[in-house]
Amino acid sequence: MQYAILIYSSEDIFGRLTDEEQEQALDKHRALQQELTGSGTLDAVAKLMDTSSAMTVRQTGENLLVLDGPFAETKEQLLGIYVIECETIDAAIEQAKKLPQGIAAYEVRPIGWGGGKIAVEDADS
Amino acid sequence: MLIADSLDESGAIAAHFSAARTRVLAALTRQFFDLDMAEEAYQEACKRALERWPLQGIPRDPTAWLLLTGRNATIDRLRKDKRLVFKDALPDVPVEGGNIEADIAELIDTAELRDDVLRLMFMCCHPDLALQDQLALALKVIGGFSVDKIARAFVVKPKAMEQRITRAKKRAAAIATQLESPTLQERAARLKAVCVMAYLLFNEGYSASGGDVHIREELCDEAIRLVRLLIRLFPSQAEVMGLLALCLFQNSRRGARLTSDGRLVALEDQNRTLWDQIEIAEGRVLLEKALRHGRAGPYQIQAAIAATHCRAQQAEDTDWAEIERLYAALEQVQPSPVVSLNRAVALSKTSDAQTGLAYLASHATTLDNYLYFHATRASLLQSAGQFEQAIAAYEQALLLGPTGQEREHIHQQIGSCKKSEKNIVTV
Incomplete structure (x- = not known):
């Protein structure tokens, strides 16, 4: 079964951490990615750009509108996503618990169906 | 644990x-x-x-x-x-x-909060305040920087900075509290003023004119953060997107701009593999998004120029024709001698140094006291083989207070002009 771990936080938070704290948080991501890659259960991982680069397409009445900005102007935004393979939702929750807490919340959500692939450039390259 | x-x-x-x-x-x-x-x-x-x-x-x-x-x-x-x-x-x-x-x-009305934040920012760029006071106030009020840190950024004693900020704050606050909720036009005017201030703040951090490098980087980060916040509050302002794109393109070169001993590296000499590709990608998206509005203002055009530089994997690959067109467009929407100076440089690349010099000659009068005007002209003259005039122009630049590193560079160029001159005479 595939599960998505959706990362939600206020966009300002991560950048406000000290360099050291940012590294600590990233270490937890790297460790989880390494572990999942090792067991062959990491199907995709993606970090989304800041919502200042987002646009929203939406039908309003007769018109198809293309609007600047993210879908919802909320205090917490979708910042990134993991797609992992787990036996049970409990197992997926256990993985989400390994991610840095206090700076983001993690929505664990089973995937109905899927396809395609996400190729992400190496952030360090 | x-x-x-x-x-x-x-x-x-x-x-x-x-x-x-x-x-x-x-x-x-x-x-x-x-x-x-x-x-x-x-x-x-x-x-x-x-x-x-x-x-x-x-x-x-x-x-x-x-x-x-x-x-x-x-x-x-x-x-x-x-x-x-x-x-x-x-x-x-x-x-x-x-x-x-x-x-x-x-209780929190999003629209009201938006104008509150804009008011607070606008307060910091009150025209009665000297530019540096505007930036100091913005760092203190918007960024929450400590007075000590601001003093270090501007290479001023903390005590003096404290007094300046207190004075500036008093002056600005008296105005700010009278600021009503803006009309559409007023809001646009406030946004514009805040954008100018944010870009000045970015440039203050970006220009390596002194002070601690790390603090200067923080100024750039703060400026970028400020512009991001503006976009979140006012998501469909093309010029604000253009400004963010411009800042990101410039900031992407941060790792390549300085040598390990803190000396500035010219754009054409930078190691381009050190440019931050993630920032460049984000800048590109923002610029595309801004251009959809079909009203290319000065920030968008400057961002497009920066984007053109970022696209070139090596300095030789730079699309100078595109850059020349963009400077021509910038001359239309925001004419300034500095823009014309840059257009002349672009022209010297698309055709030759003589063409650049000719263009410069028609804009020369207004820039007599501008160091980079003389340095640029000198360099064009040097490329055109007019060494005697090049030396004279370099010497004029020396009179306009170059930094130590610039002075050294100019002396080097004068030296190589003299050498070339001698070669021509002896040949």
């Missing part, structure tokens, strides 16, 4: 504070018509948060929590002091217990 986790938590709390700061302060300033009181209220709210959040957890909406707590604490204090009988439209909401977020959700 426990220690590591508690360290994480205090870091997270501090990050929530600074992320919420501008919005909370902006709303509190409207509440109390007083910036100092708003800052005190924010401090008090943070103090209480530090007592409660570690026990109760970080609230879902830290901004609302801090705003409400700061507001209530200040009202309580004012009542106790009997300094004034405070009346406002908001109901008293108990801070203890209850679901603060739900209680306050309807």
